Amino acid sequence: MSEPNVAADQLRLLIERIERLEEEKKGIGDDIKDVYLEAKATGYDAKIMRQIIRLRKMQPHDRQEMEAILQTYLAALGME
Amino acid sequence: MSEPNVAADQLRLLIERIERLEEEKKGIGDDIKDVYLEAKATGYDAKIMRQIIRLRKMQPHDRQEMEAILQTYLAALGME
Amino acid sequence: MSEPNVAADQLRLLIERIERLEEEKKGIGDDIKDVYLEAKATGYDAKIMRQIIRLRKMQPHDRQEMEAILQTYLAALGME
Amino acid sequence: MSEPNVAADQLRLLIERIERLEEEKKGIGDDIKDVYLEAKATGYDAKIMRQIIRLRKMQPHDRQEMEAILQTYLAALGME
DNA sequence: AAGCAAAAACCCCATC
DNA sequence: GATGGGGTTTTTGCTT
Numbered sequence: 001m002s003e004p005n006v007a008a009d010q011l012r013l014l015i016e017r018i019e020r021l022e023e024e025k026k027g028i029g030d031d032i033k034d035v036y037l038e039a040k041a042t043g044y045d046a047k048i049m050r051q052i053i054r055l056r057k058m059q060p061h062d063r064q065e066m067e068a069i070l071q072t073y074l075a076a077l078g079m080e
Numbered sequence: 081m082s083e084p085n086v087a088a089d090q091l092r093l094l095i096e097r098i099e100r101l102e103e104e105k106k107g108i109g110d111d112i113k114d115v116y117l118e119a120k121a122t123g124y125d126a127k128i129m130r131q132i133i134r135l136r137k138m139q140p141h142d143r144q145e146m147e148a149i150l151q152t153y154l155a156a157l158g159m160e
Numbered sequence: 161m162s163e164p165n166v167a168a169d170q171l172r173l174l175i176e177r178i179e180r181l182e183e184e185k186k187g188i189g190d191d192i193k194d195v196y197l198e199a200k201a202t203g204y205d206a207k208i209m210r211q212i213i214r215l216r217k218m219q220p221h222d223r224q225e226m227e228a229i230l231q232t233y234l235a236a237l238g239m240e
Numbered sequence: 241m242s243e244p245n246v247a248a249d250q251l252r253l254l255i256e257r258i259e260r261l262e263e264e265k266k267g268i269g270d271d272i273k274d275v276y277l278e279a280k281a282t283g284y285d286a287k288i289m290r291q292i293i294r295l296r297k298m299q300p301h302d303r304q305e306m307e308a309i310l311q312t313y314l315a316a317l318g319m320e
Numbered sequence: 321a322a323g324c325a326a327a328a329a330c331c332c333c334a335t336c
Numbered sequence: 337g338a339t340g341g342g343g344t345t346t347t348t349g350c351t352t
Binding site: 044048052055065066068069072076 | 284285288291292295305306308309312313316
């Protein structure tokens, strides 16, 4: 048409961009799943691998949090 | 060392691959968030856009069925 | 000790009160889960029941408005 | 009516039970919020209190998990 | 408005 | 092959 519904197009474009990104994201999710399958085939347990990865991710953060807590514990108890 | 722990290397490699993929995945997640922000800035409602995307993902048949059940329940409750 | 740490006791008390309340809250959450299970056993769809409950919680006006926006978006995308 | 819609009644009853439970749950949530307000008025920081509570909740679980990981790490690397 | 915490949906697995 | 359960991710609502 000569007078396209601009707003509609705009919305559609945004949604299509999101859908494309979500597909990509899903693709990577599948890749991850494949690596787990490969690991499993090699004899590793996926559940344990997930734990390890979580631990590696958490460690810096958690140590920080733990420290923060300690500090604040003392402060809260008026022992600073 | 002259006798590297092959199993350890193998496991570490698998884990590092997964960690890299997860980073990528996170990056795309951030991109998606950006598009929603852009949409919001343009005046669109992110929450409803999410609904739309969910609906588009469903098979027409499933979508119809779900809608039908919803209507039935609403009717049963006098909410039509 | 002859000089108990009053501040520490106070903080501990507050925290214990919260922990007790959170337990209660969790208990009710479990009850809710049970009702959904019962509903499911009777043939109802839990997911749709949740939708219904969400709708009932909204003010009629808000619900109408949301529905209207959804329709507008669907129309814009040719999904009506 | 002399022939009530039994199914409708049944659904309504289930939903009303859930709604009542959710109200209770919300009430407790409000109580919790109140305790936090009280704590704040006494000079404690809610965010820090939340951290403490989370930590107290996590500790047993996390120590277990950590130990499990350690075991499995060794096992996975053939060092058991 | 931006991050954080709670709730909900989804997905995979194991089990019967 | 279905069915529940655990865990992960996604969404929503809240607080600052």
